Amino acid sequence: MDFSVHIGSLTLKNPLIAASGCFGYGVEYADTIDLSTLGGVAVKGLFLSEREGHAAPRIVETPAGMLNAIGLQGIGVRRFVDEHMPELRARRATVIVNVCGTTIDEYVEVSRILSDTEGVGAIELNISCPNIKEGGIQFGCSLTGTFDVVNAVRHVTTLPLFPKLTPNVTDVASFARAAEDAGADAVSLVNTFLAMVIDVETRRPSISNVVGGLSGPAIRPIAVRMVHECRQAVKIPIIGMGGIAEARDALEFIIAGASAVQVGTANFVDPFIWAKLLDGMTDYMRRHGLSSIGDLVGTLDAAAREAGSHA
C-alpha cells in the first residue's frame, strides 16, 4: 500500500500530520508514540521571540468541539532550533514548522532562520490565528496581505511553503489562489473558526481572551466544504484539516481534494490515534481495491443528484 505524499520537494511517509498547536513541539509525544511513523509533525506556532500567551482559562469545551485562545505561547524560533530540533531529528520526525509573525519582516526572519536549519522539512505559514491581536489573521483576511507575506517569505526560502488559511472569510478559494499566485507549494486549511462561549452565571467570556478558535468534529463539515472549493480553484496540493477523528474523516478530506491531512483536537482525545487512522485507511483502500492513496485525492463524484429534483 503506497501512502506516500509528495508536496514540492517534501515527501511524507503517509498523509497524517499532527496539527500545529495540538502536538506541542513534538518532543512531548516522543516517548509515547514513534514520531517517525507520522507523515509529519507540525510544531506549535513560533515567533522570533518567546511569548507567554494568554492567561488561563485558555480552552473551553463546546458541543463536539473546543474553543481555544492559547495566545501562541512559545519559546521562539531560536530556542526551538537549539533545544528541540536535535531530538526531532534523532527521532526521525518529518518536521513542519508553523511560522508566526506580527509583521512581514518577522515572518521573513523566522523563515530565514529555519531555512538555515538542518532537518526542517517545510514551513507552514500561520496567517490565520484568530487569537492574537497583532499579526496573523490580519494578513489571512486580506487577499493582498496573503499575497504579500507569502511572496516575501518565498523569496528567502526554498523550503516547501504552506500558507495556512483561515476559514473566517466569505470566499476561501480566492485566498488559496492568492497563496498559489505568490508561490506557495501547498495550502493548509482550515485554521480555527472565531467563536465565543459565555459563562452565563458570571456573564463573562469562558476564556480569558473573550474570543477564541473553534476546532474539533463540530467544524468538520464546513472544513470539508472549503477543501472542496479550494480543490476547484488551485492546482497546488491542499493539506486539509478540521475535526478529523476517524479514518473515515481523513478519507473524506482526501476525497474532497486534500493530498494530506492534519489532526489536531482528536489527538488530545487519543494520542494513539495515528496508528488507528492508518489502519482504518489501509482497510478502506483494501476494500476499494486502491494501492496508492494518491489515487483517492479529489475523487469526489459531485454531480448533483438532480434526478428526483423538480425545484
Place this chain on the structure above:
Amino acid sequence: MDFSVHIGSLTLKNPLIAASGCFGYGVEYADTIDLSTLGGVAVKGLFLSEREGHAAPRIVETPAGMLNAIGLQGIGVRRFVDEHMPELRARRATVIVNVCGTTIDEYVEVSRILSDTEGVGAIELNISCPNIKEGGIQFGCSLTGTFDVVNAVRHVTTLPLFPKLTPNVTDVASFARAAEDAGADAVSLVNTFLAMVIDVETRRPSISNVVGGLSGPAIRPIAVRMVHECRQAVKIPIIGMGGIAEARDALEFIIAGASAVQVGTANFVDPFIWAKLLDGMTDYMRRHGLSSIGDLVGTLDAAAREAGSHA
C-alpha cells in the same frame, strides 16, 4: 417575571421563536403544543409560487449538528395565506413569515401580499439560504445586495422587517449595518453554515444537493460570537440563533446581545423544548434577581481578563 420583547411594533410574549424551516408552517405542531405560548413562530421560507425542493436525501447528521439542503420546498405565499393563516390566527400564534425570492421584485411581491394579510406579525427576509442556486444568499453575501433588497421591501411594508443574515461572510457586522441603514427593524442571525458531508463508501455527497447548511449545537459558539459582534455594530434589536438546545444557550445569546432567540434544530430533537427553555430561563432570572428579560440583553462583561497575561 416580564419576558416580553418589543421589536418595532411587534410585541413577543417571550423571547423564544421557532426558527424558520424547523417548524413547518406552525400548524404541524398545533395539536402537540400550545402555539400561543411561544414568543413567535417563524414559518418555513415562502416564495411567490410553490416549489418542490431538492430530491432526498436532504439531511445528514454531523457531530452535534446536521446538514440540510431542503431546497425551500413550499406551497407559495398565497396558499400559505389561504390555507394556514386562519388556523395560526385561531391558535393565537405570533406569526413571523420568512420571505424568499430569486429577484428583488419577488421579495417585494411576497412582502406586499403579506402586508395585506391580517395577522402577520413580522417579515423575516431570508437573504441567506445557502441551499438554492438563484436568489437568497447572492443578496446576503453582498453589502449592496443586502441594502437594496431590504430597502425595496421597506418601501412596501410597515410590518416589522428582520433581514436574516448569513454567517458565511468575513464581517457579519457590516451586513448588520447595511440592513440597519436600509431600514430594518431588527436583524436575525445566523442562518446555516455552508458545509458538506461525503459518503466515503460511494465517494458522493451525502445529500443530493452536494452542499448544505450546517445547524445545531456544533455552530453555537460561532453564532454567539457573531451576535456579540453585531451588538457592537448596530442599534436595532438582534434575534439570535444557532444551536440553542438548553436554557443556558438561550441566555448566552441574550447576554451576548440578542433581544430574542430562535430555536431550530433542537426542536427536532424535542418538540416540547419550549416550556423547558422558559422554565430554565425563569429559574435563572429568579436566581439572579432579574425581573425583566430585557435587563439581561447585551450584559456581557467582555473586559478581557488580562490580569495574568503577559504576552
Place this chain on the structure above:
Amino acid sequence: MPVDVSAEVIANTPLSGHYNVLALAAPAIAAAAAPGQFVMVKASRGHDPLLRRPFSVFEVLRDRRGLPLGISLLNKRVGPSTSRVYSAKAGETIACLGPLGRPFTVVEPPADAWMVAGGVGLAPFAALAEALRAREVRTTLFYGARRSEELFYLDFFRNLGVALEITTEDGSAGEQGRIVRPLERRLAARDPDDEVMVYACGPEGMLAATARAARTYDRPCEVSVERIMGCGMGGCYSCVVPMRTRSGGVHHVRSCLAGPVLRGDDISWE
C-alpha cells in the same frame, strides 16, 4: 397528539449479534399506537448523536389485565444510535416520542392480508398481524431474510395463526432468493375475485418490486417507507417521498405525516 416519554427499559432481548428487541415502559404511547405507526427515539445523552431515530412500534406490551404497558422495538444495529439501542440496559431510560405517522389500513374479512417483510422490515408486522387476526382476517407473512439466523419471531406469527412464506438469500431456510418471487407466484395464482390486501415493509428495492407486482395483479398495496427523518413531526421536510401527480409530474410529500404508510401505486419509484 404524540407524547414524549422518558421510557424505562424493561428488558433487552438480543436476537443475534445485530438484532434485538427492546421493551420500553410507555403506557401512553402503547395505548394510542396503531399498526404501522412509529416512535422517535433518542438513544444518547449529549449532542452526538444529535437527532432522534425512527422505529416502528413492534409489539404493544400489555399487563395481565390486558392494559397497555409499553411497546417493544425490533432493532437492527447499523450505526451509532441503533448500537446504543442494541446495548441499552434494563433500568436505563430512553426518550421516546410518539405514536407518529399514518398507520396501515387494517382490512376486514373476507379480504385476505398478505404482509411482505424484508429483514428488519418485519418491525411493523407484529402489531399489524395482531390487529388483523383480532378481526379474523386470513393473514400470510411473506418474510425474506439473508439467512435463517436472521428470521425472527416465526413462532409468534404461527401462534397468531399467520401463514408463513419464507425466503433466504443463502437458501438456509425456506426458498432461496428474494421474497418477491413467491409473492408474485401467489398473486398470479390467486382468483382475481378474491379480495387481497398487500402490505410491505423492507428495503426500497423490495418495496418497489412489491408495489409493481401488486399493480400488475391489480391488488391494493400499502408500503411503509423508510426515509431519513429529522423530526418525525412534519417540521423539517427531510423525509420526502416523490409521489406521482395527475399531470405526470412528481410532488414531494413528508413521509412522517403522509406516511410512513403510503399507497404503493402513488409513489414515483425511481
Place this chain on the structure above:
Amino acid sequence: MPVDVSAEVIANTPLSGHYNVLALAAPAIAAAAAPGQFVMVKASRGHDPLLRRPFSVFEVLRDRRGLPLGISLLNKRVGPSTSRVYSAKAGETIACLGPLGRPFTVVEPPADAWMVAGGVGLAPFAALAEALRAREVRTTLFYGARRSEELFYLDFFRNLGVALEITTEDGSAGEQGRIVRPLERRLAARDPDDEVMVYACGPEGMLAATARAARTYDRPCEVSVERIMGCGMGGCYSCVVPMRTRSGGVHHVRSCLAGPVLRGDDISWE
C-alpha cells in the same frame, strides 16, 4: 510513557448523592502510578462531551498476592463527564490514559508529612498516605469539607495510622471553619527544627492559603493544582499556571507536565 487502556469498571461505590469511587481494571497504569499522578478519562462514546477529563489516581488496587490490578477514582459529580463517571455501571469500559504528570515528593523519616485536603482534593492522598506510611513517615491529614456527610474514607486513613484534623464549614464534624485554620495553628506550634513537609490539594483559595502559611513558617510545600486540561500530555498548552520568574515576572508552565504537583512557593498566586 503513558498507556491508554479500555478499562473495565470493576465496581462503582456511591459515597453520597454527588461522590462515588469508581474501581477500574487497569494493571499497567496501576503498576506505574506514583502518588499525585493522574489519568485522563473518556467517559462517553461519541463527540459530546469530546475531551477527556483529568482524575487523580485515588487508590492502587491490588489482588491477593499484592499485584497491581487497577486503580480507583474518587469522583465528584459537577458536569457531564463526572456525571457519567458517577453513573457508570460495572462491566462497562472507560478509556483511561496514564499515569500522567509529576507526582508528589515522598519524604522519609524523620520528616513529618502533613497532607491538606479540601473536598474532592482528598483524591491524591490515599495513595500518598500509603506511600508515606510504608516508609513509616508520621502523617497527618488535614481534611476540610462542607459538612460531615462529605467526609469520606476516614477509617481508611485511620487504619493506615494517619492522624486526622477535620473541619467542616457547617460545624457538623470536627472544628467549624476552613481547614487552613488548624493547619496554621499547628505550623505555629511546631518546633522549627523538626522537618515537616506540607502537601495540599483542593480549591485554589485553599491552595494559596496553604502555600502562604507554609511559607510563613518556612516549610516546604507541594500543591496539586487543578487546571482545565485539554490533553494531559503537554500538547495543547491549556493547563498553564503562572510561575514566578527570578526577574519578578511570571512564566506559564504546563501543569500536566511540570505538575499537577508544583512547589507552592513557585506559583504566582493571584
